[in-house]
Amino acid sequence: MNLPKNASALAPLTGWQFALGAFAVSLATFMNVLDSSIANVAIPTLSGDLGVSVDEGTWVITLFSAANAVAIPLTGWLTQRVGQVKLFVSAILLFVVSSAACGFAPSLPVLLVARIVQGAVAGPLVPLSQALLLSTFAREKSSNALALWAMTATVGPIAGPALGGWITDNYSWSWIFYINVPVGLFAAAVIWGIYRKRETPSRKLPVDKVGLMSLIVWVAALQIMLDKGKDLAWFSSPVIWALTIVALVAFLFFVVWELTEAKPIVDLRLFKRRNFLGGTIAISIAYAVFFANLVILPTWIQEYLGYPAVDAGLVTAPLGVFAVLLAPVMGKIMPKSDMRMLATLAFLGFAGVFLMRSWYTTGVDAYTLVLPTLLQGIPMALFFTPLTAIILSGLPPEKIPAAAGLSNFVRIFAGAAGTSLLSTVWSNRTILHHSQLAEQTGLNNPAYVHALTGIETMLHASLFKAEAFFEAQMSAQAAMLGLNDVFWLSAVIFVVIIPLIWITKPSKDGAKNAAGAGGH
Template sequence: MNTSSQSGALAPLTGGKLVLATLAVALATFMNVLDSSIANVAIPTISGNMGVSVDEGTWVITLFAAANAISIPLTGWLTQRIGQVKLFVWAILLFVLSSWLCGIAPNLPMLLGARILQGAVAGPLIPLSQAILLGSYPKEKSSHALALWAMTATVGPIVGPALGGWITDSYSWSWIFYINIPVGLFAAGVTWAIYRTRETPVKRIPIDKVGLISLIAWVGSLQIMLDKGKDLDWFTSPVIVGLGIFALVSFVFFMVWELTEKNPIIDLRLFKGRNFLGGTVAISIAYAVFFSNLVILPQWMQQYLNYRSVDAGLATAPLGIFAVLLAPVMAKIMPKSDARVLATLAFLGFAGVFFMRSFYTTGVDTWTLVVPTLLQGIPTALFFVPLTAIILSGLPGDKIPAAAGLSNFSRVFAGAVGTSLVSTGWNDRTILHHAQLAEQTSVNNPNFVASIDALQNTLGGSASQAMAFFESSLNTQAAMLGLNDIFWLSAVIFIAIIPLIWLTKPGKDGSAAAAGAGGH
């Protein structure tokens, strides 16, 4: 979003009003980012309480992300129709309402419906919070405003998993959604009290209805296909084949329509720019790998290592420590650095972290789990800002809102797709490793017979009890090997996409760098 007209017409806020306004806007951002990660550690509990598989429970995350991705490109049009401040406050209040609906949901379909609503109304919160903050500070202090914004956005990954785990274990998973209610009401109330006299101009402009409907059609059908593919045995199922064909046809129609529409909902012509194309593809693939691993790591810890939700959360929480500490540093070094070098260092850092994880064993201790997560905070700090700066560099000012919206749409949707693909990939690799390990479980294998006899003596039970224990160990080992494959492939992907960064042109566009701070 662009606040130049607003900041040009209105004086910056000062004193206590500025502090309170920053707190309110930051809390709205924090609430949104928190909700993207807080459910991760609660998925096994939610799934168990609702009598569904963990794979089905993962829909709680992916459908939120898909709905969020669809609504992001609508932010510019809605802002012009409703006004920046009103839209921001309404988005917060609807987020509060949908959070309450999530909390009271008695079954998975109702929870998923509430999460879709929550993701949809969350779309405008991130870009508007950044725009409102920039309009509140003097121009020379914009880097400080964006550093505060980035710190708020990165606190979510620290607090989310640990807070979600503690609430789930100590109270009920419903409270991971209920906590948004007081935070949201405070943020909406303070924002309205301070900013209602600082509203942006409103004008009636047409919306690309055909583009919007076709966007919802292909994104929705593709996401359902990816989420249900594993359960329905992929393309042996006529349902999956039908969804795939519908998604493909809708996508092709969407592309043709948007490229010929005068006022498209998504300006695909932006991909003609080398920096926008390379940067957007790189950040989307990277975020898909980054986010999907954040989802499956705590699931594995709870399902196979018997971690409680709160312990899984605490083990993954250190991710945000370096990300927060380095956020102000990034604001200072970005204008003086080549963003391509910083982004390359980020990808190398991610590759190193995932390579470390690819050597995990079923006997892994907490310290070995925490160290890569702590180190991952360093490339996380180097990740969003430089890549978004590359994406927006060289663009005229009037194109930056559309470009930011499209790149955010691509990134968030890639996160949803990546989560579905990685969950499926982990399951497939686990099945493969289970089959390979099970080949050794034959009565003709003297080592296997000796192991069962030893187990029977140790457990003091029957042969069937010993076999059940052995099968459980086999499942755990297969899941570990499958996850190691995912970690190794994740490291390879981060290395493989580095050339995308270097296809872009070098640039030190100040406005792009500033806008890049909103990449979270």
């Protein structure tokens, strides 16, 4: 194939190629992001079918995230080695094959291996989708490209639980993976047909084997430590201590090696740029809190409110309403706005939504569950696009894939780590509240005796059954109080990290500066 010397010099797409190309790239991104959350509500069913515990089943989520986190920062290196379009299409096709393998998996070990492969090949999809969309739109419309990317990146985690619940309830958990096959094949065919003549030059690069191995070691050790910490009572376990030491030592070695290596596999020098540093940290912490709550909320709704999987997923679905409706608006107001102000408004909006949730009770109705979720779509629309523009602003075109890959790596890994940490916080606070409530029980407490008598009368049950019923109600109340603490903490975190946004430089033209990404 004859490749253009400078693919970024190609004219933007027009007409049907523009519409179909943008749709196919967005569809590939949506498919990948969807898979980061679609399995969440299917874990109980999946675990039961495979004969394993729910805790073991959660590895389906965490190993995908860990493999994805390792692969994403390699995007810049792989792009130069393979070429942007070839890498994107190859990643989609491998994602299709690994998705089919997940659906056919007869046991948990086979499923986990397939999920690791799926997460790894999905790594380049998100950062390369940003670059391809930016090359699709005209330079002056680059903010629209980022808005479209943000819409697909945010709707995926939102639609995942609802779609996963519906598929699990009506068909089989295997179909949450099978649906990727036709979608991926269609996207790959369209993208190759439209973009193959817009391929970027490739060149042979040395493989930074030491950097790659140290990256794999510290990410894997840290992810396993975070996932198993709660089960093993954290640092009372020698296993957790060993994993922590391995992760810390490997991470420090990785940082030193990559900063001194002439051809590093991950360009950590990007963090010297103020906008990249502040924007990446801000979006990663925010995404960690957002994604963790997106996992915890449906879990609580199913376990303690008794909602079916599909209904639990539908409670989170309204989050996408404003996120989708406001995406085109963001494309218009971004060039005229200070990105830092838009991101600040988003963080304040998130804080307000989590404060609303912190007043939930065990008798919460569907309207009270859905309203904060619907309103959360407004800060979602103000969240991804401005921060992405800040991160990519001022970078030369050849740095965009590496920068997009590294920032997405930090963000997605933060999402996995945040889920583990906030789940542990919820568990610990639930235990604390349960012990505090239990102190009020006892046959020498008149209020407790009166409550048991009322339960016996209402249920026509024995004292033993009345005590069991009371214990179940107390456990539900403790879980609710623990979750309220998580919501309150989440609100505080969003306010505390606002200064991170303001250490960056003003970036009204961040999206335009990123527009050169298209060809590199």
